[in-house]
Amino acid sequence: MNVVQISHKKHIISVIVLFFFYSLVVATSVAEPEKEVTLSAYDSTILKGRYIFCTYCVHCHKIAYQTMVENSLEGVFDRLPQPADKYFIEFVGDSKLLRDLGDQYAQSIHASRKRIYNHKFNQLFSDAEFADLLAYVQYHSR
Secondary structure: OOHHHHHHHHHHHHHHHHHHHHHHHHHHHHHOOOOOOOOOHHHHHHHHHHHHHHHHHOOOOEOOOOOOOOOEOOOHHHHOOOOHHHHHHHHHHOHHHHHHOOOHHHHHHHHHOOOOOOOOOOOOOOHHHHHHHHHHHHHHOO
16 A cells, blocks of 8 residues: 555545544534523523432423423423412422412312323422522423
8 A cells, every 4th residue: 555545545534534523513512402501690590400400200290392291391380379489499398288288279180181290399399499490490390
């Protein structure tokens, strides 16, 4: 093999490698259709809320851009009793307690679900973690 042939093969390999990495970048940028993010102090709250949501909630719930009819959180703050952010934290904290206290919304949600689950995170999450989760869900469910 002469020098020109070796140089040509190296060039072809370089192009293939670059194409592969470009494909990875494009694929990962399309995989999750997030909203455009502008960085601010609020972002750390949203990121922490995302972590909590992905750890504890995503198994049953989806955010607005994902397709799922049951348990979708799209527009959830329009459906919740007011003040919605306070009710959201109470419901996530202990939905069974709300039902037992006669809360009609909590009872209707429970009755309409095929799978029975009681949210009981009030002993697991701190007030700051509830605020982070609330910020994340509010940001994505508009």
